[in-house]
Amino acid sequence: TRKSRPQRLLKAVEGKATLGDPQSVITAIDHFCRHKEWAMNVGDEKGSILDSLVIELSPVNVLELGTYCGYSTVRIARLLPPGARFITLEFNPDYAAVARQVIGWAGLEDKVQLVEGASGDWIPRLREHFGVQMFDLVFLDHWKDQYLPDTKQLEECGLIQKGTVLLADNVICPGTPDYLKYVRNSPHYDSRYYRSHLEYTKVEDGLEKSVFLGF
Ligand SMILES: COCc1ccccc1-c1cc(O)c2[nH]cnc(=O)c2c1
Numbered sequence: 001t002r003k004s005r006p007q008r009l010l011k012a013v014e015g016k017a018t019l020g021d022p023q024s025v026i027t028a029i030d031h032f033c034r035h036k037e038w039a040m041n042v043g044d045e046k047g048s049i050l051d052s053l054v055i056e057l058s059p060v061n062v063l064e065l066g067t068y069c070g071y072s073t074v075r076i077a078r079l080l081p082p083g084a085r086f087i088t089l090e091f092n093p094d095y096a097a098v099a100r101q102v103i104g105w106a107g108l109e110d111k112v113q114l115v116e117g118a119s120g121d122w123i124p125r126l127r128e129h130f131g132v133q134m135f136d137l138v139f140l141d142h143w144k145d146q147y148l149p150d151t152k153q154l155e156e157c158g159l160i161q162k163g164t165v166l167l168a169d170n171v172i173c174p175g176t177p178d179y180l181k182y183v184r185n186s187p188h189y190d191s192r193y194y195r196s197h198l199e200y201t202k203v204e205d206g207l208e209k210s211v212f213l214g215f
């Protein structure tokens with residue numbers, strides 16, 4: 001049977017990138033998605049905004065919701081300080097299988113824990129299963145209707161605390177209206193929009209950065 005899009009993306013990485021070189025993996029995926037076949041990676045434009053935030057935050061505990069092929073996982077992991085802990089959750093096993101290989105090709109497998117399953121099932125178990133107390137950065141990039149329930153669950157589990165930064169992809173396209181309303185209207189978040197474009201296109205999209213101020 002025909003290979004899937006993630007498998008075709010992985011082939012492009014294997015054909016173009018240098019083993020152990022994260023930047024070459026990022027460049028190979030961006031080239032493939034811009035010139036061969038679009039795919040829903042955060043991309044280079046929004047990815048640069050993500051990079052700046054990771055560099056500024058220098059987070060110790062990071063959670064990514066929605067791994068897909070591992071593109072943003074590689075972007076984040078390559079910038080983390082030694083000893084940082086990075087957990088990425090992916091529901092789709094086919095995506096997870098490709099992501100493991102992309103992360104491995106970048107030589108970052110020791111920096112990332114890829115967990116397969118539904119975010120809603122895993123969030124309540126992260127503390128006891130991984131011994132994590134709270135997250136400094138949460139990157140939301142999975143199903144748009146999961147952003148709000150997962151954020152509320154993270155709050156209830158005490159994994160979001162004063163200073164935690166939420167960074168949400170696709171708040172315009174496809175759009176996450178209920179999540180946006182929540183973080184922008186809540187007195188417990190300081191929220192701002194980084195205007196950008198849907199990956200590899202001219203369509204407007206952006207990232208919403210929301211800092212938790214404490215209860
Ligand atoms: C499957 O839809 C693909 C698509 C089509 C049109 C517009 C946007 C998107 C899109 C873009 C993204 O960055 C995404 N990130 C994470 N989970 C998504 O479902 C997602 C969807």
Ligand SMILES: [Mg+2]
Pocket residue numbers: 040041042141169170
């Ligand atoms: Mg996205």
